[in-house]
Amino acid sequence: GKEVTAETKPTTNAANGSITLDFTFDATGLEEKEVVVFEELLKDGKVVTTHADINDKGQTVKFVKPSVKTTATNKADGSKELDASKSGTIQNKVEYKDLIAEKEYVVKGKMMDKETNKPLLEEGKEVTVESKFTAKEKNSSITLDFTFNA
Incomplete structure (x- = not known):
């Protein structure tokens, strides 16, 4: 609308x-x-x-308008399954687009229970990961690791 x-005025008389x-x-x-x-x-x-x-x-x-796309996999083998009887790590690749290069950002990840659509709890606490990073390029990625104990 x-x-x-x-608008501004010069602060000097230089030509x-x-x-x-x-x-x-x-x-x-x-x-x-x-x-x-x-x-x-x-x-x-x-x-x-x-x-x-x-x-x-x-x-x-x-x-x-910045955007993100994520892909979660078993860090050990790149598959989509983890053995529930063993410790393991879910690796979440966060691909970002249209960030401002050389600026600092924070990416936060939260594990959700697909069945309940509520945060996954481990020992009564939400499973989260946070990472601060500086975007080297406007389009790139960062990886978050969610590690679980058996």
């Missing part, structure tokens, strides 16, 4: 330089959209110059 704008404009707004609903920033430079209320190129890749930002 509302036009998004930003050359740069200014940073920060646009702060609610990006809800903008997933997969691209926006382009246009600028006007004014002096005494009159436009001195503009930059308004809709095709300028340097001024274009795409809004993404």
